[in-house]
Amino acid sequence: MSVEFRPMRSVIYVDVCREEYRHRLQHWLYGHHIQDSISNFGPYVTKYAFYNALPVPPEGERFGTRRMQMTEHYWLVNEMEPEMRNKAIAEHMPMDVLRWQGCVPDTDETPHENLDGDVGRSIGGDNGCPPFVFAHVPISWEEDFKGKGRMVCDGPNYRWQFVIQYPDGVSEEEGERWFHEEIVPYFQARPEVNRFLSSRIYHDVVGCTFHRLVELWFDGPEEWYQAAVEGAKALPKPVWAQQERFPFLKSNFNIVGMFLTDIPTSDNLTQFRGYITMR
The missing domain is CATH 3.30.70.100 (Alpha-Beta Plaits)
Structure with missing residues (x-):
């Protein structure tokens, strides 16, 4: 089966659960994640952008407001198809990245192994922690x-x-x-x-x-x-x-x-x- 042409847009909402972690999360995003991502999906993504979150307004916590950034992609194909499963370069995604976002418990017992990027983007929601939001919509x-x-x-x-x-x-x-x-x-x-x-x-x-x-x-x-x-x-x-x-x-x-x-x-x-x- 050939890869299907399927233009889409996606949004990812990145939270930071403590101000102690904001600079660490930013270091991972700009120091590791951007180049890892472009190395993998550069041929089939037409836009890849970060939007810093504005401050949470009064009572904004009730609305599930996240505090770090929104990541936006415009895709030409669905990279989750089986034909796209073999990646030459693995992403650097330590478990701490999910800890800093609040998707896994914020404890020193959090394991330190490197995650598969796609696994990391699907964690939370069934472990008592807020889910990692990665939503695809029409372009x-x-x-x-x-x-x-x-x-x-x-x-x-x-x-x-x-x-x-x-x-x-x-x-x-x-x-x-x-x-x-x-x-x-x-x-x-x-x-x-x-x-x-x-x-x-x-x-x-x-x-x-x-x-x-x-x-x-x-x-x-x-x-x-x-x-x-x-x-x-x-x-x-x-x-x-x-x-x-x-x-x-x-x-x-x-x-x-x-x-x-x-x-x-x-x-x-x-x-x-x-x-x-x-x-």
Whole structure:
């Protein structure tokens, strides 16, 4: 079987569980991971970028907000296909990388072996720790709910990007109905929302269990708070709610996201020149 041409976009949400680890995680990302990644997927990835996370706004913890960075890829093929399994170069991914992110327990008993990269990107969620989020979606947004026609010159955007997974016992059909009948109309009507887009997540690429990727743009964190916290108090609580107030989903397990700016911190394929330190 030949490799199938399948353009996709993916997002990875990287957390840092303690400030003690932020510089260590950044050293691994820029000192090891970028060059390892490009060495492996350079021929079939067209964009590979890092976006630093903005500070968590008030009450943002309830929304599963991660604090390190979002990693974005644009793929030409599905590298998880059997034909792509043999990699000439192994990734440097020590278990500490997952410890720093909170995907495995933060203890000195954490083993120090090097992980297969694909294994490392699927850890968490079934060990009591938050899952590693690696979500693939269509290369273009599937649904455009608000703000079509907005341009770069219309101003900088405070991007709230997140994934949701409907709780156990709630069918995808029921969850989608709640999203489209309750959440979409509410945010469409909020004056603070400048842009609102969403896509369903592919389950057949890396086995991601989340159902939907969502992105809303605001002028800033104060506008986000007015819409997502203050105004959302009026949203009715579904019978399956995992917390009393919107987003009604279990933080870090059923909703995970990040606050971002428009431009990447590093567009790695075009800007990365190596781990060059300053003194």
